[in-house]
Amino acid sequence: MRKQLIAAAIGAGVALASPAVFAQQDLNFDEYRAMLEDGNPAELYEMEGEELWKTARGPKNATLEQCDLGLGPGVVQGAAAQLxxxxxxxxxxxxxxxxxxxxMEKQQGIDPAEIVNGKFLQGERRQMAALVAYVVGQSKGEKIAVDLSHPKMKEMYALGEQAFYYRTGAMDFACSSCHSQDGKRIRATQLPNITKPEGAAxxxxxxxxxxxxxxxxxxxxxxxxxCxxxxxxxxxxxxxxxxxxxxxxxxxxxxxxxxxWPGVKR
Structure with missing residues (x-):
C-alpha cells in the first residue's frame, strides 16, 4: 500500500509540475527546482527508508538500528556529511x-550480491535507494566534512582524480569533458565544474x-x-x-x- 501511495503522489506531483510546463513559461530549472524544494518527492523515499531502517529483515531477522555509519552504532544524524x-x-x-x-550483510545476513548484481530501482537495489534517501536526509544543511587524512583515503582521492581525467570509450570522453569548465550545460542540465571546490560541492x-x-x-x-x-x-x-x-x-x-540532500533534478 505504501508503494502505491508513493507512486500516486509522485505521479500527481509530476503531472502538476512537469519541466515542459516551466519551459513554456520561460523559467529556468534553478527556479523550477526551487519551487519543488518544499515538496520534494524524495521525502516519500525518506519515509520508506526510515521504515526499512527500523524493520527486521533478512536471514538474521534484524534491523539496521545498530549500523555504524561512522559516528557510532545507530547514529544517522550528520553521518552522510562525513562519507x-x-x-x-x-x-x-x-x-x-x-x-x-x-x-545489511553483517547484521541482517543479506547477501551483497543481491544488491551488486541487481537492477536499479528493483528488489534490494530499490530498498538501498530508500535507505540512502533516509540517511542523507538526516544531513541536509550539514557541512560536508570528509576526512582525507587516512592513507587509504588519500589513495582513493588520487584514484578518483585520475579517473576523473581518464579518457575512454567510443567518444573518447572523460568526466572532465563535461565537468571541467564553467557555464557548460547539456540541453537544460547545468554542469558543475568539479575542478573547483564550489563546483564539486x-x-x-x-x-x-x-x-x-x-x-x-x-x-x-x-x-x-x-555518467x-x-x-x-x-x-x-x-x-x-x-x-x-x-x-x-x-x-x-x-x-x-x-x-x-536529497536534491531535485530535471
Whole structure:
C-alpha cells in the first residue's frame, strides 16, 4: 500500500509540475527546482527508508538500528556529511551505499550480491535507494566534512582524480569533458565544474536526488553509472572502487560546503 501511495503522489506531483510546463513559461530549472524544494518527492523515499531502517529483515531477522555509519552504532544524524570514509572494521574506504551493504550483510545476513548484481530501482537495489534517501536526509544543511587524512583515503582521492581525467570509450570522453569548465550545460542540465571546490560541492552536495523527468530517486552510485553509460564506455560495477574513488574526489574537493540532500533534478 505504501508503494502505491508513493507512486500516486509522485505521479500527481509530476503531472502538476512537469519541466515542459516551466519551459513554456520561460523559467529556468534553478527556479523550477526551487519551487519543488518544499515538496520534494524524495521525502516519500525518506519515509520508506526510515521504515526499512527500523524493520527486521533478512536471514538474521534484524534491523539496521545498530549500523555504524561512522559516528557510532545507530547514529544517522550528520553521518552522510562525513562519507565516504575509512572504516577500520572493514579495513577499507566505503561510501554510503557500500557501508549500508556492509551493515545489511553483517547484521541482517543479506547477501551483497543481491544488491551488486541487481537492477536499479528493483528488489534490494530499490530498498538501498530508500535507505540512502533516509540517511542523507538526516544531513541536509550539514557541512560536508570528509576526512582525507587516512592513507587509504588519500589513495582513493588520487584514484578518483585520475579517473576523473581518464579518457575512454567510443567518444573518447572523460568526466572532465563535461565537468571541467564553467557555464557548460547539456540541453537544460547545468554542469558543475568539479575542478573547483564550489563546483564539486554543487555536484556532490545535490546528489542523491529525485529526478522529475523519470519520477525516480537516484543514488550517487546510480548517477555515476549513468555518467559512464553516457561516455559510451564500460559501465562500472555497483559499489566498485572506481565509483567510491570518484565520490572521495568530489566530496573531498567540496569539503566545507553545505549539503542539500536529497536534491531535485530535471
Amino acid at each position: 565516504p570514509r575509512y572504516f577500520a572494521d572493514a579495513d577499507k574506504v566505503q561510501d554510503l551505499e557500500t557501508r549500508l551493504m556492509y551493515c 554543487a555536484g556532490w552536495g545535490s546528489w542523491p536526488a529525485y529526478r522529475v523527468s523519470n519520477s525516480q530517486f537516484w543514488t550517487m552510485q546510480h548517477r555515476l553509472w549513468d 559512464f553509460r553516457q561516455q559510451r564506455t564500460a559501465e562500472p560495477i555497483f559499489a566498485s572502487d572506481v565509483t567510491i574513488a570518484l565520490s572521495v574526489f568530489m566530496a573531498g574537493k567540496g569539503n566545507g560546503a553545505e549539503a542539500q
